[in-house]
Amino acid sequence: MSIKETIMNDLKEAMKSQKADKLRVLRSMKAKILEKEISERKGGESSITDEQVIEVLMKAAKQRKESIDQFEQGGRDDLVEKEKEELSIIETYLPEMMDEDAIRKEVRKQMEEMGATSMADMGKVMGVMMSKLKGKAEGGDVSRIVKEELSK
Structure with a gap:
């Protein structure tokens, strides 16, 4: 159904x-x-x-x-x-959302695959992550985590 x-x-x-x-x-x-x-x-x-x-x-x-x-x-x-x-x-009608650790793990994996290392890569990483995590994570959380990871 x-x-x-x-x-x-x-x-x-x-x-x-x-x-x-x-x-x-x-x-x-x-x-x-x-x-x-x-x-x-x-x-x-x-x-x-x-x-x-x-x-x-x-x-x-x-x-x-x-x-x-x-x-x-x-x-x-x-x-x-x-x-x-x-x-x-x-x-109650939404699927289980990913927790912050799971999002961070996916972001790190994607950054490694793309070779993203700086804030200049933010748009590329976000584009891929939002299509991958659509319906599983909120955009604001993904954006914040991508910024944190790229700033390291």
């Missing part, structure tokens, strides 16, 4: 069990997935891949994390909790 189908089935279950918070988040995810389908539509084909659904979910999760940071800075604990709940629901 695809991630999209899982979300749609969970949406139906949330309606039946009247879980308002989960229902709100899943409806939002459904709308974002449909937007992506429309933007990717070619020749009448309207379905998107799991990878594209993961992109949509990762973007939504990133938005929630940014909101959490802003609300914490503003002292809005009520909104922080709401965003954290939404983030936890979204994360």
Whole structure:
């Protein structure tokens, strides 16, 4: 079963069990997935891949994390909790993310293969790493680790 189908089935279950918070988040995810389908539509084909659904979910999760940071800075604990709940629901549909050590190991391996040694190689390394780690790691984390490794 695809991630999209899982979300749609969970949406139906949330309606039946009247879980308002989960229902709100899943409806939002459904709308974002449909937007992506429309933007990717070619020749009448309207379905998107799991990878594209993961992109949509990762973007939504990133938005929630940014909101959490802003609300914490503003002292809005009520909104922080709401965003954290939404983030936890979204994360249940995302694949397991790589930890920092695993990302660092992949970056070092790629740098060695490419012969990258300075910050001038940042763009080349990031291009390869982002295509390799798409859906497995957040871009900000990869960028930070690549900078750290190239600065050594």
